[in-house]
Amino acid sequence: MSSTVIIGLLAAIAAPVFGRPGTQQVAAYDAVPSLSVPACPQLGSIKYSQSVPDKSPFPETQVDLCYDDTSLKIDFTAYDEQYFYFNSSHQMNDPIYEYEVMECFVYRGTEDPQTYLEFEVSPNNVTWHAFIYNPSKVRASGAVFDRFFITDPALDGISAATTLDKTNKIWKSSISLPLGFFNVDNGAANGTQWRMNFFRTITSPEIFPNQTLGAWSPPDQANFHMSPFFGHIQFV
Ligand SMILES: *[C@@H]1O[C@H](CO)[C@@H](O)[C@H](O)[C@H]1NC(C)=O
Ligand SMILES: *[C@@H]1O[C@H](CO)[C@@H](O)[C@H](O)[C@H]1NC(C)=O
Numbered sequence: 252m253s254s255t256v257i258i259g260l261l262a263a264i265a266a267p268v269f270g271r272p273g274t275q276q277v278a279a280y281d282a283v284p285s286l287s288v289p290a291c292p293q294l295g296s297i298k299y300s301q302s303v304p305d306k307s308p309f310p311e312t313q314v315d316l317c318y319d320d321t322s323l324k325i326d327f328t329a330y331d332e333q334y335f336y337f338n339s340s341h342q343m344n345d346p347i348y349e350y351e352v353m354e355c356f357v358y359r360g361t362e363d364p365q366t367y368l369e370f371e372v373s374p375n376n377v378t379w380h381a382f383i384y385n386p387s388k389v390r391a392s393g394a395v396f397d398r399f400f401i402t403d404p405a406l407d408g409i410s411a412a413t414t415l416d417k418t419n420k421i422w423k424s425s426i427s428l429p430l431g432f433f434n435v436d437n438g439a440a441n442g443t444q445w446r447m448n449f450f451r452t453i454t455s456p457e458i459f460p461n462q463t464l465g466a467w468s469p470p471d472q473a474n475f476h477m478s479p480f481f482g483h484i485q486f487v
């Protein structure tokens with residue numbers, strides 16, 4: 252192979268990476284974490300304890316995932332939870348993210364997505380769920396940013412369950428999402444590749460509306476909607 256061809260090939264391979272806006276995103280893309288997720292009842296597990304964006308210590312947070320023929324199961328566990336702080340007036344799809352939530356952002360594919368599912372749950376088991384359209388991939392100021400709410404989660408096969416253990420400062424929420432949301436047909440999940448990120452917000456009556464933010468793959472701004480930071484996940 253001539254050197255001209257090799258340079259041409261390298262340029263073609265490198266273009267999608269170096270074509271990204273902003274050098275920080277290129278670095279983040281190379282560094283994002285990955286995880287293999289097995290079929291249930293086995294679990295793929297991560298723990299994170301870094302804040303967004305400065306990666307300072309953050310209360311440990313665990314996420315366990317597995318898949319079956321029709322659904323993706325995600326268990327969120329918040330350790331060292333001191334406040335269990337939520338707004339008791341909030342109902343489904345109200346701004347629960349202003350208080351304490353655990354969240355997943357989920358996309359099936361390998362690219363940095365423009366469209367992905369955002370799912371949140373609060374300590375009183377209220378949920379927030381929408382498909383996001385974020386064509387700038389970083390929720391750039393002035394760019395389009397839209398959301399399409401899921402208004403009947405039970406109909407779609409979404410479930411959630413929450414238990415609080417205030418003595419031991421643990422909050423656990425378990426959710427199930429239909430694989431059909433991501434165009435994975437029944438029984439066809441093995442081998443699929445995903446981009447996801449997981450987040451937790453902490454606030455209290457004393458510091459509200461300020462929050463401390465944590466993530467599995469911390470973005471470099473206090474902004475969860477930066478899909479180049481989503482980690483890589485394989486179903487195995
Ligand atoms: C709780 O939410 C309701 C409805 O969004 C809002 O009117 C109220 O001010 C909130 N309460 C607090 C303490 O922020
Ligand atoms: C949590 O909410 C779901 C509906 O989203 C419901 O099915 C479940 O029973 C609720 N309660 C608890 C304690 O998890």
Ligand SMILES: *[C@@H]1O[C@H](CO)[C@@H](O)[C@H](O)[C@H]1NC(C)=O
Binds near residue numbers: 457458459460461
């Ligand atoms: C929220 O954070 C801002 C900026 O750090 C600070 O000035 C303000 O006092 C904080 N508010 C509360 C209620 O802690």
Ligand SMILES: *[C@@H]1O[C@H](CO)[C@@H](O)[C@H](O)[C@H]1NC(C)=O
Binds near residue numbers: 289290441442487
């Ligand atoms: C998924 O596919 C791989 C490769 O074919 C296989 O080794 C593995 O056992 C499969 N997993 C399940 C749960 O069937």
